[in-house]
Amino acid sequence: MVNNKRRIALYFFVDAFGWEIYQKYGFLNELLPHQSKLETTFGFSSAADPSILTGRYPDEHTHWSSFIYDPDSSPFKWMKYFAALPPQIFDRWRVRHNLSKIIKLVHGFTGYFQLYSVPFKYLPYFDYLEKRDYFVPGGILRTDTIFDWCIRRNIPYYCSNWRHSEEQILKENKKAMSDSLLRFAYVYLPKLDAVMHEYGPFSHQTQEKLKSLEIQILDLSGWARKIYEEVSIYVISDHGMAPVTGTHDLMTSVSSLGYQYGKDYIAFYDSTMLRLWFFNTQARENISELLHLLDYGTVISDEELKRLRVFFPHQKFGELFFLMDEGLLINPSFMGLKPVAGMHGYHPQALHSYSIMLSNKEIPENIHSITDIRKTMESELE
Ligand SMILES: [Zn+2]
Structure with missing residues (x-):
């Protein structure tokens, strides 16, 4: 009927x-x-x-994190010219917000786009996934x-x-x-x-x-x-x-090992997750060891990534993933410089x-x- x-x-x-x-x-x-x-x-x-x-799931529709490691396709290559300028000017939220609008327009992005607090000098390593x-x-x-x-x-x-x-x-x-x-x-x-x-x-x-x-x-x-x-x-x-119950300065912990960003490794600091790519075996071993020893988060195994349906063999989303325990923030991160009172992006089975x-x-x-x-x-x- x-x-x-x-x-x-x-x-x-x-x-x-x-x-x-x-x-x-x-x-x-x-x-x-x-x-x-x-x-x-x-x-x-x-x-x-x-x-x-x-x-x-993400492993089927292929959308996971917005920023992916892809220097060849990066729409931000020209940002390296800004990298030398004093960060006080370019790190202001309003300035970044307006610049995000300009980038959206220039590259014809129709999806949601924000530069957040990703340092200009690191942007040329990344492509942005949600262009549409x-x-x-x-x-x-x-x-x-x-x-x-x-x-x-x-x-x-x-x-x-x-x-x-x-x-x-x-x-x-x-x-x-x-x-x-x-x-x-x-x-x-x-x-x-x-x-x-x-x-x-x-x-x-x-x-x-x-x-x-x-x-x-x-x-x-x-x-x-x-x-x-x-x-x-x-x-x-x-x-x-x-x-949010606490914050950790993971950026300082990783950089204190003395490896060079861009030469030995690349890191993307989301608010609750660190994603890494390596060009140097020693850097991989030592950074990985540091992360395994930290008591406020977990290195996510490939098996777990597969179980969570976010495993990508191309590794553009990362080679090594460190996830913060629920309630803890990476601060500062590429998503923001000041801690906030509430956050998501923890393990899907966290409370x-x-x-x-x-x-x-x-x-x-x-x-x-x-x-x-x-x-x-x-x-x-x-
Ligand atoms: Zn949110």
């Missing part, structure tokens, strides 16, 4: 809304009585968001996203513009829902992540932000119910957020890494990972 009812599936993506936060504060418990604890993918949003949209906006169809080369899937099946959908503010996004979703009959809306709500990075996941500010998200989601769902006879509501997230799915519909038993979210989308839209 063909279902001619006007039906819509609303997926509210709330960045970094983790299972632990949900357990503590709850969220729209009456509207969304069904919940599932989801395991995230190892890495940062650059890995998790494509995993949600493709329903696949994967929220638009065809954005992921290796496989399809749910948006490609909708287009192939002529399913009318609306995907939020992640460049806009949450207020704008909510307005634009309302408009899209009333302008034409949709089957699927992807409502992108990124601000909770920023609030928790700044104030910590268990802060008063987080609680306030959750309250305002509840009001906004109720409002948009109510709007949809006026137009559509059947409204499925899902709140999903990419990962959780851990409270605060888990993400959520909440719904007004029963969630099937087989939904355990963020890569399973796509299954629920497909069954809603089939």
Whole structure:
């Protein structure tokens, strides 16, 4: 029997809304009585968001960390001319932010791009993976996203513009829902992540932000119910957020061994993970030994990388990986110079890494990972 009812599936993506936060504060418990604890993918949003949209792991969709070792393809070769200039000028956030915009424009990047605090002198060793906006169809080369899937099946959908503010996004979703009959809306709500990075996941500010998200989601769902006879509501997230309990200056520890960056080794200091490449056996042995002796993190074995579905034989993401224990930050890092109160990017099975799915519909038993979210989308839209 063909279902001619006007039906819509609303997926509210709330960045970094983790299972632990949900357990503590709850969220729209009456509207969304069904919940599932989801395991995230190892890495940062650059890995998790494509995993949600493709329903696949990083070793399949090939998006893991944003900066990869590839000096031949680096779009930052010309940055070496800035390297000699005083860092006080170029390390200001505003200056880097504007420069990021210029680089985006010059290279025609359509994806999310930030220079963060990667030192200019090291940028020419790296390429940037997310050149394309994967929220638009065809954005992921290796496989399809749910948006490609909708287009192939002529399913009318609306995907939020992640460049806009949450207020704008909510307005634009309302408009899209009333302008034409949709089957699927992807409502992108990124601000909770920023609030928790700044104030910590268990802060008063987080609680306030959750309250305002509840009001906004109720409002948009109510709007949809006026137009559509059947409204499925899902709140999903990419990962959780851990409270930061300490920092370690790993950069100083590694450089104190006396090896030369660029000649003996290359390092990329993410906020929770150090990735290394070596050109010198002695450097590999000694740096590796140092990392194995540290008591605040773990060297991730190839077996573990394979198990976590982030093993890449080309090694552009790294040859050796050191992951900080939950709650600890590498500081300073290439992601920031000042410590923050909340962070993600720890082991997917660390307490605060888990993400959520909440719904007004029963969630099937087989939904355990963020890569399973796509299954629920497909069954809603089939
Ligand atoms: Zn974040």
